[in-house]
Amino acid sequence: MIRVVDLVKDYGSRRAIDTLSFNAEKGEVLGFLGPNGAGKTTTMRILSGFMPPTSGTVTIGGYDVVENSLEVRRIVGYLPETVPLYNEMTVFEYLKYMSDLRHLKNGKARVNETLEMVGLQDRANGYIGKLSKGMRQRVGLAQALLHQPEVLILDEPTIGLDPVQVVHFRELIRSIGKDRTVLLSTHILPEVQQVCDRVLIINKGKIVAEDAPQQLQSRLMGAQRVAVRVRGETGTLLTKIGNLPGVLNVTPGADDTFEFETHPAQDVRAEVARLIVNSGIDLLEFHPVSMSLEEIFLQLTRDEPADSDVLPVVEPAQG
Amino acid sequence: MRNIWVIAQKEYKHYFISPVAYVIAFAILLILGILFYASIMAMSAQMQQQTAPGIDIVLAPLTTLLLFTAPGITMRSLAEEQKGGTLELLLTAPVRDYEVVVGKWLGAMLFIITLLAITLFYPLVLNQIVRPGIDQGSMIAAYLGILLMSGAVLAIGVMMSSFFSNQIAAFFATLGALLVLWMISYPVQAMGNTGGDILRYLDMSEHYYATFMRGIVELKDVIYFVSVIVLTLFIGSVSVEARRWR
Numbered sequence: 001m002i003r004v005v006d007l008v009k010d011y012g013s014r015r016a017i018d019t020l021s022f023n024a025e026k027g028e029v030l031g032f033l034g035p036n037g038a039g040k041t042t043t044m045r046i047l048s049g050f051m052p053p054t055s056g057t058v059t060i061g062g063y064d065v066v067e068n069s070l071e072v073r074r075i076v077g078y079l080p081e082t083v084p085l086y087n088e089m090t091v092f093e094y095l096k097y098m099s100d101l102r103h104l105k106n107g108k109a110r111v112n113e114t115l116e117m118v119g120l121q122d123r124a125n126g127y128i129g130k131l132s133k134g135m136r137q138r139v140g141l142a143q144a145l146l147h148q149p150e151v152l153i154l155d156e157p158t159i160g161l162d163p164v165q166v167v168h169f170r171e172l173i174r175s176i177g178k179d180r181t182v183l184l185s186t187h188i189l190p191e192v193q194q195v196c197d198r199v200l201i202i203n204k205g206k207i208v209a210e211d212a213p214q215q216l217q218s219r220l221m222g223a224q225r226v227a228v229r230v231r232g233e234t235g236t237l238l239t240k241i242g243n244l245p246g247v248l249n250v251t252p253g254a255d256d257t258f259e260f261e262t263h264p265a266q267d268v269r270a271e272v273a274r275l276i277v278n279s280g281i282d283l284l285e286f287h288p289v290s291m292s293l294e295e296i297f298l299q300l301t302r303d304e305p306a307d308s309d310v311l312p313v314v315e316p317a318q319g
Numbered sequence: 320m321r322n323i324w325v326i327a328q329k330e331y332k333h334y335f336i337s338p339v340a341y342v343i344a345f346a347i348l349l350i351l352g353i354l355f356y357a358s359i360m361a362m363s364a365q366m367q368q369q370t371a372p373g374i375d376i377v378l379a380p381l382t383t384l385l386l387f388t389a390p391g392i393t394m395r396s397l398a399e400e401q402k403g404g405t406l407e408l409l410l411t412a413p414v415r416d417y418e419v420v421v422g423k424w425l426g427a428m429l430f431i432i433t434l435l436a437i438t439l440f441y442p443l444v445l446n447q448i449v450r451p452g453i454d455q456g457s458m459i460a461a462y463l464g465i466l467l468m469s470g471a472v473l474a475i476g477v478m479m480s481s482f483f484s485n486q487i488a489a490f491f492a493t494l495g496a497l498l499v500l501w502m503i504s505y506p507v508q509a510m511g512n513t514g515g516d517i518l519r520y521l522d523m524s525e526h527y528y529a530t531f532m533r534g535i536v537e538l539k540d541v542i543y544f545v546s547v548i549v550l551t552l553f554i555g556s557v558s559v560e561a562r563r564w565r
Binding site: 074080084086097100101 | 322326410412
């Protein structure tokens with residue numbers, strides 16, 4: 001559905017996107033991960049037909065985004081990073097306006113359907129300017145869903161949503177992603193795990209990793225980390241744990257807590273727990289620590305040569 | 320075409336939500352009312368007057384008022400869309416760039432037409448109180464002139480609004496451009512013939528006071544105003560397109 005080949009975008013002398021290439025198929029939810037300024041928004045703006053690329057080609061549904069911009073815009077639903085809303089319009093008026101611009105037949109029915117989909121049917125006649133941030137986000141999402149687009153491009157769609165809405169939203173994206181193509185950018189790793197079939201990690205305009213989220217995470221976690229809270233005199237406990245086979249290191253924390261890392265192939269959690277209890281110390285908490293996006297990024301950008309054997313580094317196509 | 324109409328309708332509705340339009344309409348109608356009243360009073364004070372007052376007692380000040388208020392009508396049209404990020408919405412909807420610009424202009428035109436329709440009240444009253452009534456032909460010519468001039472003035476305003484994301488900047492740029500166009504033939508007396516002719520042709524007031532206001536409709540004046548509208552809306556569309564490249 002989406003074909004991106006050797007995409008480059010320069011802002012003056014600064015290169016925002018550097019020979020980026022990727023594909024997305026029908027029925028796929030593709031996650032776009034990256035720190036601020038990595039080029040996510042720029043890529044999405046080019047895909048949505050808002051700005052032309054400096055070089056490279058993008059085709060969506062067989063149409064070139066530069067040559068057949070109008071056709072592309074007809075089949076794409078786009079939610080920009082700053083939700084584009086008119087504060088002085090009511091939710092219904094706004095969506096009706098957008099449906100008129102898209103020449104939708106029975107626009108009113110479509111607007112009501114979409115409002116129900118994003119859970120805003122009771123606010124249809126409220127002014128957009130009076131809505132909370134999360135509700136504004138949902139109106140923006142409704143605008144992108146209005147014409148049942150084949151390709152949905154969402155730039156950080158869950159910002160400002162409350163937890164209940166986030167869950168609802170993820171379900172919505174999953175159901176839409178079954179027979180369409182969804183491209184969404186985010187900072188939040190759990191979101192990628194729950195929603196996306198595939199994830200692209202992008203940094204400084206280049207793809208640094210590409211895989212299914214579960215694989216990516218397990219590959220990126222070179223070690224498994226466990227946080228522990230105990231009660232009692234720890235004494236030499238930490239050294240003893242450190243000496244267990246399979247334990248890589250132990251880091252003490254505040255208030256009788258510590259963390260230890262194990263080799264991913266060896267599960268020694270049971271041994272550690274037994275050791276603590278047998279030492280006469282109360283075990284209060286014992287849970288694995290998952291890596292945050294920030295840590296993954298640090299790992300990805302820190303020592304690239306060492307990581308290259310475990311990481312699925314994508315070589316950018318020569319162009 | 321359909322997109323232009325959709326955008327124009329939305330713009331037109333917006334004028335009745337925003338206070339700016341009401342302030343402008345109120346100011347114009349109030350000042351016109353005062354001037355109209357004063358003229359009628361002056362007229363009845365000297366009954367021996369040779370010529371009955373024409374419709375220009377209302378339309379001449381209306382022209383000046385429009386010149387100063389039109390920048391306020393168009394200043395937000397595209398500047399606000401740029402500032403609020405909603406331009407991104409319009410430019411990623413299946414709408415051509417020029418349709419956005421022309422739609423904005425048409426919406427402003429509809430608002431001015433509404434305002435002009437209200438001022439028709441004065442000629443109707445005048446028609447009742449002077450004998451043998453006002454010259455209908457010259458009234459229609461004058462209103463046609465005002466309509467064309469408003470079209471040009473609003474097109475310049477929409478173009479200026481496309482250059483800025485700041486409404487105040489758009490306002491003063493428009494006002495400046497209009498005043499220049501309105502007075503550009505002032506130095507003609509001091510100049511040679513060729514240069515003077517060019518300036519006189521560019522001058523907006525030359526195409527208006529000398530003809531439409533005297534009840535004369537000439538093709539060259541119609542062409543002038545239509546060219547200004549087409550040219551400025553074209554530049555506005557190019558400017559919107561250029562925004563994509565930034």
